[in-house]
Amino acid sequence: MSADYLDGNALAGPFAEIFAADVTVAVGRCASCGLTGPVAGLRVYAQAPGLVARCPGCEEVVLRLVRGPDAAWLDLRGTISLRIPLPGAGA
Amino acid sequence: MARLTWRPARLVKVREETASARTLVFDVPGWPGHLPGQHVDVRLTADDGYTARRSYSLAGPDGVELTVQRVDDGEVSPYLTEVMRPGDELEVRGPVGGWFVWRPANPAPVLLVAGGAGVVPLMAMLRARRASRSATPFRLVYSVRSPEQLYYADELAAPDPGVDVSVVYTRTAPDGEARPAGRLTAADLGPSGEADCYVCGPTGFVEAAAGLLLELGHDPARVRTERFGPTGE
Numbered sequence: 001m002s003a004d005y006l007d008g009n010a011l012a013g014p015f016a017e018i019f020a021a022d023v024t025v026a027v028g029r030c031a032s033c034g035l036t037g038p039v040a041g042l043r044v045y046a047q048a049p050g051l052v053a054r055c056p057g058c059e060e061v062v063l064r065l066v067r068g069p070d071a072a073w074l075d076l077r078g079t080i081s082l083r084i085p086l087p088g089a090g091a
Numbered sequence: 092m093a094r095l096t097w098r099p100a101r102l103v104k105v106r107e108e109t110a111s112a113r114t115l116v117f118d119v120p121g122w123p124g125h126l127p128g129q130h131v132d133v134r135l136t137a138d139d140g141y142t143a144r145r146s147y148s149l150a151g152p153d154g155v156e157l158t159v160q161r162v163d164d165g166e167v168s169p170y171l172t173e174v175m176r177p178g179d180e181l182e183v184r185g186p187v188g189g190w191f192v193w194r195p196a197n198p199a200p201v202l203l204v205a206g207g208a209g210v211v212p213l214m215a216m217l218r219a220r221r222a223s224r225s226a227t228p229f230r231l232v233y234s235v236r237s238p239e240q241l242y243y244a245d246e247l248a249a250p251d252p253g254v255d256v257s258v259v260y261t262r263t264a265p266d267g268e269a270r271p272a273g274r275l276t277a278a279d280l281g282p283s284g285e286a287d288c289y290v291c292g293p294t295g296f297v298e299a300a301a302g303l304l305l306e307l308g309h310d311p312a313r314v315r316t317e318r319f320g321p322t323g324e
Binding site: 004022 | 095130131132146184185187188189190191294315316317318319
């Protein structure tokens with residue numbers, strides 16, 4: 001695996017185009033090894049067409065994001081769950 | 092909070108930092124403010140409609156101020172560092188990234204570890220500390236190849252009370268420097284008590300520095316990292 005990767009922090013801009021909450025602070029669980037951690041801690045490979053985020057524990061693909069001319073494709077098959085912090089109800 | 096859109100940004104001021112890096116200050120109407128450590132996406136559009144997009148850390152606690160290192164075969168940084176003039180415009184989207192941030196209300200001591208251009212978001216934290224009149228103890232360990240590569244040299248030479256700055260030279264040390272030039276070691280980072288650690292730099296540097304922090308006994312949950320690609324572009 002190439003050492004030329006970024007952190008999940010690099011997903012903040014592309015996700016901000018899609019979601020109202022900051023997904024990089026969400027805690028995800030890897031479908032392959034079960035490791036939990038912040039999306040900001042994933043290893044992001046930006047050389048592919050689109051962005052490929054891999055688990056820092058087992059290197060399996062956790063999510064992929066491709067921005068096309070008129071749509072974004074988000075592939076989450078490597079993710080069991082995302083816990084997204086939100087302001088309290090009524091906030 | 093709404094989804095982010097691109098906003099026009101007009102360059103108002105430029106400061107040279109080194110022979111190959113400069114700070115650009117933009118006027119961005121409607122900028123919502125940000126936390127130190129956050130970044131912006133920058134978009135350039137050519138006359139023929141071709142666009143190029145890059146992500147840069149914000150260098151200050153207020154407004155949109157970026158420090159950009161020229162990458163010789165880069166597509167965006169040569170324009171930002173050599174061609175763009177005050178009055179010229181580009182587009183920004185942000186702020187983004189809520190993980191690699193320091194909140195002035197947090198009283199925990201802070202250890203900042205910078206590799207080269209990775210000092211930029213950490214400088215934003217130091218400047219935010221000053222702006223908020225925080226007394227939180229800060230320590231910055233800044234690894235650079237040689238004195239000519241140092242960003243913010245004057246500001247770092249006169250740190251605020253409660254801020255400790257050490258520069259680690261990896262290739263060439265200035266005259267009178269006691270530490271011989273060489274890679275960052277555990278001795279450069281220690282001894283240090285419990286702290287919130289922020290490490291930013293090229294991927295290899297971040298790997299090495301984060302590993303040293305764990306060796307020194309820092310809690311992995313309190314070591315936050317931000318890597319940029321090998322070229323910074």
